[in-house]
Amino acid sequence: MSENEKFNSKTRLGNAIHDAAMANINEDLKGIYDTLDKILIELPNRVNTHTAELKADILSLQQALKSVPDTFDVDFSRKMNRILDVLNEVDSHSTKLNKILQQEHSEQLVKTANNYAAEFNKKIADYGKIGHFALIIYGLFSALLGGFIGGVTLWLMFKFT
Structure with missing residues (x-):
């Protein structure tokens, strides 16, 4: 076997190992990405569920307020408006959080993939040194x-x- 054939076989072996490792890393990263994606999808749903429950509670309290004298109505209305404002803020913050998490997740995946690739390339380069x-x-x-x-x-x- 000539030196060129040996070099080609080492290169093919290195490429095969590299491809297998990258496929393995990609599968792991896809699993992580899918898990985080599910969490990011469920987070707004949970916030919306809690928001809907709070809105239902507010509506039931408004119904109960009809039986309370008008003197308490103004103060209670202010508090209800404040609660609705807080709910809107929570909803906007959850939306912002969702966007931030998605952005950080994609950046983290790229960094992790680059780190794995650099480590793998360094290991392959060390094998061929003489x-x-x-x-x-x-x-x-x-x-x-x-x-x-x-x-x-x-x-x-x-x-x-």
């Missing part, structure tokens, strides 16, 4: 072996001719 001294020794040994084989071949050719 020292200069070892390379010189390998070259000399190959040259001597090639010269010996060539010399024996020429000697045998001229001996039998």
Whole structure:
């Protein structure tokens, strides 16, 4: 097997390992992304459920207020308006939180993927490193072996001719 074939086989092996690792990482990241996506989808639903429950409670309190004298009506109306304002603020904050979480989640996925890729590339690069001294020794040994084989071949050719 020539040196080029060895290099190509190492490169193919490295590429296969890299592809397998990236597929594995992508599956893990997809699982994480799906889980966070479910959480992000459920969060507004839960807030909306609680908001609907609070609105229903407010409506029932408004019905009960009809039986209370008008002197309490003004103060209670102010409090109800304040509660509705707070509910609107909670709803807007939950929407902002949802957007922030989605943005941070995508940024975190990119950072994690880049970190994994950098670590993997570093490991692959470390496997292929060879020292200069070892390379010189390998070259000399190959040259001597090639010269010996060539010399024996020429000697045998001229001996039998």
